[in-house]
Amino acid sequence: MKKVSLKDIAESLGVSKALVSLVLNGKGDERGINKQTQERVRLKAKELNYIPNQYARGLRVGRTNTIGVIVPDISNVFYGTLCKAIEQEAYSKGYNLIISNSYEDVQKEKKLITDLINRNIDGLILASSFDNKNELQGLKDNDVPLVLVDRVFEGLDVDSVSVSNVEGAEKAVNFLYKQGVKSPVCFTISPVYISSISERITGYLNGLENKKMAKLFQIPHDNIQEGVNLALKELKGTEYDGIFCVNNSIAKAILKASSSQNDQFGRLKIISFDDIEIFDLVKPKISSVAQPIEKIGNNAVELLIDRLEKKDAHVIEQRVLETNLIER
Amino acid sequence: MKKVSLKDIAESLGVSKALVSLVLNGKGDERGINKQTQERVRLKAKELNYIPNQYARGLRVGRTNTIGVIVPDISNVFYGTLCKAIEQEAYSKGYNLIISNSYEDVQKEKKLITDLINRNIDGLILASSFDNKNELQGLKDNDVPLVLVDRVFEGLDVDSVSVSNVEGAEKAVNFLYKQGVKSPVCFTISPVYISSISERITGYLNGLENKKMAKLFQIPHDNIQEGVNLALKELKGTEYDGIFCVNNSIAKAILKASSSQNDQFGRLKIISFDDIEIFDLVKPKISSVAQPIEKIGNNAVELLIDRLEKKDAHVIEQRVLETNLIER
DNA sequence: CTGAAAGCGCTTACAG
DNA sequence: CTGAAAGCGCTTACAG
Numbered sequence A, B: 001m002k003k004v005s006l007k008d009i010a011e012s013l014g015v016s017k018a019l020v021s022l023v024l025n026g027k028g029d030e031r032g033i034n035k036q037t038q039e040r041v042r043l044k045a046k047e048l049n050y051i052p053n054q055y056a057r058g059l060r061v062g063r064t065n066t067i068g069v070i071v072p073d074i075s076n077v078f079y080g081t082l083c084k085a086i087e088q089e090a091y092s093k094g095y096n097l098i099i100s101n102s103y104e105d106v107q108k109e110k111k112l113i114t115d116l117i118n119r120n121i122d123g124l125i126l127a128s129s130f131d132n133k134n135e136l137q138g139l140k141d142n143d144v145p146l147v148l149v150d151r152v153f154e155g156l157d158v159d160s161v162s163v164s165n166v167e168g169a170e171k172a173v174n175f176l177y178k179q180g181v182k183s184p185v186c187f188t189i190s191p192v193y194i195s196s197i198s199e200r201i202t203g204y205l206n207g208l209e210n211k212k213m214a215k216l217f218q219i220p221h222d223n224i225q226e227g228v229n230l231a232l233k234e235l236k237g238t239e240y241d242g243i244f245c246v247n248n249s250i251a252k253a254i255l256k257a258s259s260s261q262n263d264q265f266g267r268l269k270i271i272s273f274d275d276i277e278i279f280d281l282v283k284p285k286i287s288s289v290a291q292p293i294e295k296i297g298n299n300a301v302e303l304l305i306d307r308l309e310k311k312d313a314h315v316i317e318q319r320v321l322e323t324n325l326i327e328r
Numbered sequence C, D: 001c002t003g004a005a006a007g008c009g010c011t012t013a014c015a016g
Helices: A006-013 A017-024 A035-047 A054-061 A077-092 A106-118 A133-142 A165-178 A195-207 A224-235 A248-261 A293-309 B006-013 B017-024 B035-047 B054-061 B077-092 B106-118 B133-142 B165-178 B195-207 B224-235 B248-261 B293-309
Strands: A066-071 A096-101 A123-126 A146-149 A159-163 A184-190 A216-220 A242-245 A269-273 A287-290 A318-321 A324-326 B066-071 B096-101 B123-126 B146-149 B159-163 B184-190 B216-220 B242-245 B269-273 B287-290 B318-321 B324-326
Touching: A006 A017, A006 A035, A017 A035, A054 B054, A066 A077, A066 A106, A077 A096, A077 A293, A077 B077, A077 B096, A096 A106, A096 B077, A096 B096, A106 A123, A106 A133, A123 A293, A133 A146, A146 A293, A159 A165, A159 A195, A159 A293, A165 A184, A165 A195, A165 A242, A165 A269, A165 A287, A165 A324, A184 A195, A184 A224, A184 A248, A216 A224, A224 A248, A242 A248, A248 A269, A293 A318, B006 B017, B006 B035, B017 B035, B066 B077, B066 B106, B077 B096, B077 B293, B096 B106, B106 B123, B106 B133, B123 B293, B133 B146, B146 B293, B159 B165, B159 B195, B159 B293, B165 B184, B165 B195, B165 B242, B165 B269, B165 B287, B165 B324, B184 B195, B184 B224, B184 B248, B216 B224, B224 B248, B242 B248, B248 B269, B293 B318
Parallel strands: A066 A096, A066 A123, A123 A146, A146 A159, A159 A318, A184 A216, A184 A242, A242 A269, A269 A287, B066 B096, B066 B123, B123 B146, B146 B159, B159 B318, B184 B216, B184 B242, B242 B269, B269 B287
Antiparallel strands: A287 A324, B287 B324
């Protein structure tokens, strides 16, 4: 069963491929092609169940209507939801997605980027794991339109969509105080060079009433549970009585730890960046700093497509969205 | 900044494009091309940072090393994890993914399938929302290799990977009895024509000690919370004392309902298909029927690539994996 | 109003 | 051991 091509339609109608192509691309009127001929072409295309070959088209036109997306881990609900938002927006504008996971692995991310360029994506949306903005230089050299999401790089002239992490973290710490916490600690995650993480740490430090009491636990991203268990143990018997978690994975690990100990968090109050379903279902409920995930996705796609479709007259845009404190 | 092509390498080396192509595709030795020439080609390719154009290649060869994936909703943790598993396996075999969400919408799913065929995917992995196996006929006509996952169609000769839903549901119901439940009801989800759902209902019915007490609540998939709230209300004061949930979304809605009522489930015992993190973190913990998600993903990719790479000598394979009862 | 031709970047028989 | 040529399916000047 061979695929139907332009040629098949042209031959069965006795017209040229060019004409068929024009009509099917909606340029029939513009080029003054006979209305009836146009109708015949469209009918025949439908009859033969013609499906244009996007790769041939892409090869010719230099665009493929495909956007590459790289996130650390799509099974993490934050990135899963982000990808969903990106997909919806992209789809509505006629673009498909190629999604890949970097697993916070710099080498894998590099390879993925090359892979995607290979596949002639029109642009890339990237939640990067790079420790260094220079890694992105290759992309600029390759002239691939790029939008960074979630994680940005200071001093890099690239479109981006992120949230105001510093303020978000400050709000979180303030809320802990409001709940009667005296000395909050921060559970952060390595690697801390990720912008969203370092900014949240800054926010925690800013929000602290007594800077001398600043205390950070750096949990390794690839072994969160154990890191959290150790940190919790170390916290026992100290005066620290509140925890600000830089992301939902850490908060979940705390829940897990305390659920197996069957004494819940005891005197500890907890607040977390990222609002996830579970925070509303456990007891006590957990307050959080919610990110506008849909907006992040929509903005990223909007920015990228803007950039794609009118390459020149576009200044770098770095959008920073507000977070929302959910008090529980 | 123009992309580097085969021609650029060929010209700068004074050889033909054909030779460069052969060398770069590892056919140099096979075709007896001078070792030194091969080395020069490879060096030059690296020096110019040559990236082959996969679309040109795809156009010529008829394969694109791209797999299409359609799931109902990637932000659902079950499908998120499944996609992750699929991506890892596919990636390790040199394939990329184009992932799309159908949102249980038959029309959208049809359009997505056409879209993906447009893009010349080599094959498709599909968790279909179709109510009818005939919808898939177009795919067979188009000769696109297909593997169904999670949801299958009886009497359809197509590769598939699913789990033994009937047995899984039976195990769940039996466990409820073991916990002292006298009359379990089933919270199912519409549309019930989805194979995984209908099979779980069958399992529930099979497992019932007293068939006359069979009771099903059919929760609409696009308004789960309200459906669950109503069902719970209706259950009050009846003799039903256990709930088997056909999937995690329903169980989450029950958690949500009971958390806002602050009386937890009271006398009700709950068990759910799909094992999700949260079941281990709430109190009381929730038992569940876990699916081997990674295995489903791996098997699907394996089956598909098998099919792609040796089209003929391949009999239809419908793999059914075991579930695992997690007692909590 | 319509067609013939070139060319996007690649691979693969074929020829020598 | 290597090259010239055809062709995958499309679009776009160009010509008439």
